[in-house]
Amino acid sequence: xxxxxxxxxxxxxxxxVCAEIDKWVANYPPEQKQSAVMSAxxxxxxxNGGWLTNELMDAVAYYLDMPRIAVYEVATFYSMYxxxxxxxxxxCICNSISCMxxxxxxxxxxxxxxxxxxxxxxxKDGKFSIKEVECLGACVGAPAAMIGKQYYEHLTPEILDKxxxxxx
Amino acid sequence: MSDNSTFEIEINGVTLEAHPDEMVIQVADRNGxxxxxFCYHEKLSIAANCRMCLVEVEKAPKPLPACATPVMEGMKVxxxxxxxxxxxxxxxxxxxxxxxxxxxxCDQGGECELQDVAMGYGGDVSSYTEGxxxxxxxxxxxxxxxxxxxxxHCTRCVRFGxxxxxxxxxxxxGRGEHTLIGTYIEQAISSEMSGNIIDVCxxxxxxxxxxRYSARAWELNQSNSVAAHDCVGSNINIHTFRDQVNRVVxxxxxxxxxxxxxxxxxxxxxxxxxxxRLGEPAVLDHGEWTRQDWQIAxxxxxxxxxTAVAEHGEDQVGILVSPNxxxxxxxxxxxxxxxxxxxxxxxxxxxxxxxxxxxxxVSPSLGVAIAELDEQNAVLMIGSNICKEQPIIxxxxxxxxxxxxxxxxxxxxxxxxHFEQDEKxxxxxxxxxxxxxxxxxxxxxxxxxxxxxxxxDILAHNEPGDEHKRIATKLMDAEQGSxxxxxxxxxxxxxxxxxxxxxxxxxxxGVTLGYLTDGANTAGACQAGILPHRKTAGEDRADPGxxxxxxxxxxxxxxxxxxxxxxxxxxxxxxxxxxxxxxEHVVCLTPYVTDTMRGYADVxxxxxxxxxxxxxxxxxxxxxxSFQGAVSAHxxxxxxxxxxxxxxxxxxxSACDYMSSEQVREELASHVIDVAAGxxxxxxxxxxxxxxxxxGLQRLTGISIYGVDNITRRADSLQKxxxxxxxxxxINSKLAGKMQLRDMDRVFVKxxxxxxxxxxxxxxxxxxxxxxIPGGTEHTAQLGDxxxxxxxxxx
Numbered sequence: 007x008x009x010x011x012x013x014x015x016x017x018x019x020x021x022x023v024c025a026e027i028d029k030w031v032a033n034y035p036p037e038q039k040q041s042a043v044m045s046a047x048x049x050x051x052x053x054n055g056g057w058l059t060n061e062l063m064d065a066v067a068y069y070l071d072m073p074r075i076a077v078y079e080v081a082t083f084y085s086m087y088x089x090x091x092x093x094x095x096x097x098c099i100c101n102s103i104s105c106m107x108x109x110x111x112x113x114x115x116x117x118x119x120x121x122x123x124x125x126x127x128x129x130k131d132g133k134f135s136i137k138e139v140e141c142l143g144a145c146v147g148a149p150a151a152m153i154g155k156q157y158y159e160h161l162t163p164e165i166l167d168k169x170x171x172x173x174x
Numbered sequence: 175m176s177d178n179s180t181f182e183i184e185i186n187g188v189t190l191e192a193h194p195d196e197m198v199i200q201v202a203d204r205n206g207x208x209x210x211x212f213c214y215h216e217k218l219s220i221a222a223n224c225r226m227c228l229v230e231v232e233k234a235p236k237p238l239p240a241c242a243t244p245v246m247e248g249m250k251v252x253x254x255x256x257x258x259x260x261x262x263x264x265x266x267x268x269x270x271x272x273x274x275x276x277x278x279x280c281d282q283g284g285e286c287e288l289q290d291v292a293m294g295y296g297g298d299v300s301s302y303t304e305g306x307x308x309x310x311x312x313x314x315x316x317x318x319x320x321x322x323x324x325x326x327h328c329t330r331c332v333r334f335g336x337x338x339x340x341x342x343x344x345x346x347x348g349r350g351e352h353t354l355i356g357t358y359i360e361q362a363i364s365s366e367m368s369g370n371i372i373d374v375c376x377x378x379x380x381x382x383x384x385x386r387y388s389a390r391a392w393e394l395n396q397s398n399s400v401a402a403h404d405c406v407g408s409n410i411n412i413h414t415f416r417d418q419v420n421r422v423v424x425x426x427x428x429x430x431x432x433x434x435x436x437x438x439x440x441x442x443x444x445x446x447x448x449x450x451r452l453g454e455p456a457v458l459d460h461g462e463w464t465r466q467d468w469q470i471a472x473x474x475x476x477x478x479x480x481t482a483v484a485e486h487g488e489d490q491v492g493i494l495v496s497p498n499x500x501x502x503x504x505x506x507x508x509x510x511x512x513x514x515x516x517x518x519x520x521x522x523x524x525x526x527x528x529x530x531x532x533x534x535x536v537s538p539s540l541g542v543a544i545a546e547l548d549e550q551n552a553v554l555m556i557g558s559n560i561c562k563e564q565p566i567i568x569x570x571x572x573x574x575x576x577x578x579x580x581x582x583x584x585x586x587x588x589x590x591x592h593f594e595q596d597e598k599x600x601x602x603x604x605x606x607x608x609x610x611x612x613x614x615x616x617x618x619x620x621x622x623x624x625x626x627x628x629x630x631d632i633l634a635h636n637e638p639g640d641e642h643k644r645i646a647t648k649l650m651d652a653e654q655g656s657x658x659x660x661x662x663x664x665x666x667x668x669x670x671x672x673x674x675x676x677x678x679x680x681x682x683x684g685v686t687l688g689y690l691t692d693g694a695n696t697a698g699a700c701q702a703g704i705l706p707h708r709k710t711a712g713e714d715r716a717d718p719g720x721x722x723x724x725x726x727x728x729x730x731x732x733x734x735x736x737x738x739x740x741x742x743x744x745x746x747x748x749x750x751x752x753x754x755x756x757x758e759h760v761v762c763l764t765p766y767v768t769d770t771m772r773g774y775a776d777v778x779x780x781x782x783x784x785x786x787x788x789x790x791x792x793x794x795x796x797x798x799x800s801f802q803g804a805v806s807a808h809x810x811x812x813x814x815x816x817x818x819x820x821x822x823x824x825x826x827x828s829a830c831d832y833m834s835s836e837q838v839r840e841e842l843a844s845h846v847i848d849v850a851a852g853x854x855x856x857x858x859x860x861x862x863x864x865x866x867x868x869x870g871l872q873r874l875t876g877i878s879i880y881g882v883d884n885i886t887r888r889a890d891s892l893q894k895x896x897x898x899x900x901x902x903x904x905i906n907s908k909l910a911g912k913m914q915l916r917d918m919d920r921v922f923v924k925x926x927x928x929x930x931x932x933x934x935x936x937x938x939x940x941x942x943x944x945x946x947i948p949g950g951t952e953h954t955a956q957l958g959d960x961x962x963x964x965x966x967x968x969x
Contacts, residue, residue, distance in 0.1 A: 060359055073336075075345035078358040082347040 015065040023053055027069060040072045043080050047087055056096060057088035085139055093128045093135035095173050097153050102141035104148040109162070113149055114138065116163040120170075133174070181247040186254065192245040199227055199240040202253065209253050210262055210291040212269070212376045213328040214241035217433060218337055224269065224328050226291065228261035229253045237261035259295070266296035269326050272307040273377070280324065282378030284391035288326065309354055315362025316894035317369055317441060319386045325355050325379040331371040338434065339365035340572050340592025355379070362896050365592070366565045366879060369440040373423065373433070382421055384444055384891045389415040397804035398425055400791050401439035402498055402694045402784040403886055406430060406544065406566045407793030408439050412785060412804040419443045419785050419805055429545045430793070436565035437895075438879060438886060443785065445888030450766040452780035453809030463772060468810070472817070475777050476824040478759045479514060482732035488515040492725035494744075495521045495704045496737040497693025498883050499814065500789025501798070502838040503781075504695070504702035506818035506830075507736060508710060512703070513827045517719030518730070520706050521699035523744045524661075524692055524877070524960060528721040530670035530859045531705075533677075536712030537697045537849040540567075540794045541656060541686030548573045552580045552652035552685070554645060556610065556676060558660020559589040562879040562897075564690055568592070580648045584609055586662060586874045587904070587946050588939030597645050602872055602941040603961055604864035607671050611636040614679040616646035621682055629678060632671075632861050646683070655685030661692050662876060665745070667961045670859045690794060693883070694784075698792035701846050711846040712853060726750045732759040737781065737814070739884050741770055741955040748926040748958045763814060766884050780811035783885055787813030788835040796849070800839065867943070871909075873925060873957075873964035874946045881950025901953055904937040904946040905966070915968060923947070924965040926958030931969065 030045035043066060050062045063081055067074040081087045088096075099105075099113050114125070117136050121129050128135045144150035147159025151166070158169060183192045185207055192201045197220065202209050213224035222242035229240045232250035237257055252258055270292065277283045309322040329346060332355065336342040343365070347358050357363070363371070372382050394413040401408040401422075408431035413421045422443050424435035455471035456463050466474075482491050493511055495504060504521070511519045522528070542550070547570035561568040568591065575581045575593035582597040583589075586606055599609045611629075616638035618625055625633040638646070649655050657680045663672050680687035691697070703710040706719035725733070726740075726749060733754060740750040754760050754774040761777045771778070781787075786807045790800040807813060815835045822830035832838050880886050880898040892898055903923060905915070915921060917936050922929050923945070930953055940946045945964055947954055957964075 073342035073345075075342055075347075075358060078347050079345045082358070083349045085349075 011068055015068055018062055018065045019069055023049060040070045043070055043077060046070060047081055051087060056092040057090060091128055094133050095153050096135055096137060097151060098137045098139040100142040100150045101138045104145035105150055108148040110149040112163060113161055113166060183245050183249040185251045196245050197241055198243045198245055198251055201245060207253060209240045210295050211241060212326060215330050215374055218330060218333040221329050225265045228265060230255045230258040262295045263297055266292055267300055270300060271302045274323050280378035281381040281386055286378060287376035312356045312360055316891040317383055317437060318363060318372060319381045319383040322379055324377050326377055327353060327355060328376055330374040331380060334371050334374050339367050341365045364896060366437055366561055367434060369437045370434050384441055385421040389420050394420055397802060399801040399804060400799045403438050403442055403882055404564045405691045405696060405794040406564050407791050407799050408435055408566055410439060414805050417805050419446055431566050441892050442886045442889045444890050445885040446783055446785055448888035450768060451808050452764060452767040452778055455780060456778040458776045471777055471779055472821055472824055475761050475821060478732055478761060483514050486731045490731040491516045491518060492730045493519040493734045494722060497521045497696040497699055499737050501698040501702055501792060502789050502835045503814035503818060504699050504704050505838055505842040506815055506822060508703035510822050510825060510827060513825060517706055517715050518725050519704055520722035521704040522722050524665050526667055526723050526745045527669040528723060530673055531707055532856045533858060535852055537700045537796060538689035538691050539796050541688035543795050544570060547571060550574045550579050550654050550656055552648040552655040554649060554657045555583045556659050557585060557663025557666055558690060559876050561591055563661050582645050597641055600941055602868060602944050603667055604868060605941060607668060607864050608636050610672060610675045612638040612642040613645050614675050616642045617650060617679055617683045620646055620650055623682060628858060629861055631863055635863055635865055649683040649685050652685060656688050657685055658688040658690055660690045665960050671861050674858050674861055695791045697794060697796060701792060701849055702842060711849060726753050729753045729756040733757050735762045737764060742950050746959045747955045748928055779817055781814040781817055782807045782811050790839050870963050871966060872944045873962055874944050875949040875960040877949040878951050901948055901951055902933045902935045904935050904940045906938045906940045907936050908942055910936045920969040922967040922969060928956045930956055
């Protein structure tokens with residue numbers, strides 16, 4: 007790392023983060039290390055409490071030797087990358103056809119009312135944020151939600167309420 | 175094309191010849207069959223994302239995109255069958271869903287591909303009644319205006335950045351309906367070829383900011399011309415509105431600039447009508463400047479020249495000519511000087527070492543055609559900031575590099591390039607010489623050749639390292655290779671040594687030696703005889719005159735300056751102004767006047783820039799490219815060749831009754847038959863050893879990309895770009911550490927008798943004990959030699 011880059015990215019590209027990214031880089035041929043961009047962004051996002059800043063994306067671009075805009079393209083294309091702060095528990099409600107027919111709209115209404123925040127906002131205590139996502143691939147258990155890395159299926163407002171209390 | 179075999183396909187019932195690796199659209203284009211398209215561009219990769227070029231192909235179940243459908247033997251294509259037309263119409267309707275249709279207030283209106291194709295292939299009404307998408311604009315800097323709501327996501331600008339400019343700054347962010355073309359974070363596009371995205375954009379999303387809202391496409395007149403800011407001679411179209419230059423766009427020439435243009439050539443026109451333009455001739459009379467008629471001003475000029483020659487001798491008059499003057503102007507200046515017996519005439523204003531000038535080529539040349547650069551296997555650039563100095567040549571080298579060529583450099587600063595450099599050698603001025611000697615020695619050793627006796631000392635002193643051997647091997651192995659001396663090599667304080675070594679290196683390695691010179695017409699100046707040691711077409715002068723350096727080291731009685739601002743254009747700004755101020759008489763033929771110029775001049779004659787005169791530039795391939803004036807001369811100013819013709823008459827120059835610039839050119843052409851043949855070599859200058867490191871700090875100079883000449887320096891929008899705003903000096907971290915300086919600190923730079931305050935950047939691409947300073951800028955116009963001793967002082 008040159009001194010300029012060291013100054014700019016040294017505090018985010020820490021040794022454990024780099025080690026973690028390197029594991030993914032090792033999966034690809036050396037001249038295609040940019041294939042690890044999605045994993046690198048995920049690692050960076052987890053490290054930063056669930057969301058990405060421009061600086062973090064620039065660090066990924068620098069580390070994988072990519073144009074910065076190419077990283078921005080990936081990070082804005084996929085919905086699992088966040089560009090605003092999120093709660094400790096990011097509640098993703100599926101809005102696609104099966105879940106919608108089975109009442110995902112009600113879940114969203116309930117959450118917004120119960121938590122006092124709208125989509126994309128974080129509760130004052132920083133614990134929750136709500137997000138609408140495209141198909142979670144769990145139609146068989148519709149309506150479905152993903153909270154953190156955990157899937158929850160056949161949801162109703164009552165079940166959801168209990169889940170949130172358990173998370174609290 | 176890799177495969178020369180051909181077969182037949184049928185388009186709209188016509189049998190056509192096709193090559194196996196072609197796409198349908200290429201065959202159609204070659205045969206004048208129109209297929210609508212937005213994303214396809216012949217110089218860019220195929221994206222096939224606009225779907226406008228859908229055509230019917232026999233036996234295919236649905237319409238196929240012509241740009242991404244490879245031809246097959248016996249294929250039958252229909253571009254205007256009901257199926258094809260229906261597909262095109264449907265696509266057009268989709269593309270217009272989010273387009274604002276604000277043609278009446280759009281700069282692209284009248285020259286818009288979307289407009290044209292919608293007229294030809296679209297429907298009359300849209301079935302879409304919902305709300306349209308609106309996109310917030312991003313500021314892409316002073317050159318490119320954006321209206322991204324109009325964007326149809328063809329991604330030509332994105333691909334241009336990635337594939338041509340080599341600098342991916344634009345991208346498609348977001349997804350689906352929310353996709354936006356932009357830079358994501360607000361930043362000015364920094365490529366020196368960025369203006370080309372205005373041309374490739376098929377809609378009004380990206381338009382030229384400087385000429386925005388100023389005229390409609392159909393109100394403009396178009397004149398072919400030649401760009402006047404580098405030795406490439408890019409072909410341009412000048413668009414004029416009410417007898418003013420409104421904008422400049424590229425004119426396709428596959429041999430030179432293809433369909434591209436550098437930003438400098440595109441936007442420099444803004445400087446043409448700067449308030450500094452000189453409108454009338456003026457003469458200094460008892461310390462007062464008075465406007466005068468041409469007749470009186472020219473008579474005064476003739477009198478000054480004749481008196482100076484009669485009273486002080488021919489060697490007391492010096493003529494300095496900008497390398498951007500036209501060939502015709504140069505030839506007439508040569509004739510006038512020759513008639514008066516003056517041989518102090520030169521155009522090499524940023525050069526200081528002329529000692530090997532007798533071995534210089536009659537006309538400096540790239541050695542290969544510009545288009546042939548694409549096919550080089552190995553190129554060594556010496557002293558060149560190629561991307562900033564000749565962006566089109568850099569683009570060619572990038573193509574060569576992508577074809578697998580090794581591009582290598584030997585520089586006094588590690589300049590950024592948009593292509594891979596296989597090897598980079600870096601050195602202070604004497605370090606560069608030693609590196610080049612080591613490479614030369616490595617080549618001689620590989621060839622089992624003895625060092626020529628005059629070089630034996632310097633070669634013995636420089637043991638080749640691995641990097642020198644690698645460069646030598648690559649040059650030796652290249653089927654087509656080049657060694658190129660760039661602008662900064664020519665300005666090098668020991669240029670003659672570099673030239674001797676580079677000549678030896680090229681000869682031994684069996685590669686061509688090329689030059690990339692300063693200005694638009696250096697080759698023309700050499701052919702026309704704007705040299706103290708040679709006349710027209712390289713004929714030796716019996717009694718060589720003073721070179722630019724000598725003319726400006728001690729004061730002569732009288733000077734003639736043609737189209738230049740010496741404080742920016744000469745080797746030593748401070749000294750030059752001092753010398754000119756002390757001279758008895760200075761005549762300036764110039765498009766612009768400044769207070770500095772009024773301070774030393776006696777006569778000011780307004781001559782026109784290249785857009786207001788006919789003329790010829792000789793590019794670095796040796797190509798004579800003539801052009802006509804695009805607009806009338808400003809106020810009382812006159813084309814330089816006309817002014818010089820009248821001056822010639824006043825001086826009783828015989829056969830000086832030219833009726834047109836073409837006549838002047840034809841006369842010169844009859845003298846210049848075969849300049850490429852060169853001259854028999856004369857003894858080279860003795861080469862001394864450079865074994866002592868320079869004692870103090872050394873100044874290094876790169877002329878700022880937008881500081882190269884009087885027009886560019888006045889082009890407002892170019893001056894607002896980040897690269898022009900970067901007026902900082904550069905030192906490496908070692909020197910900064912020693913002097914306890916930090917990034918962005920202010921320091922005093924001391925050279926000659928001046929002391930200026932500048933900001934510094936720490937850049938480890940600068941050699942030890944060196945201070946890199948941008949040249950051709952207001953600040954540095956007070957300093958001394960472009961290279962040489964300098965002092966730094968903390969603020």
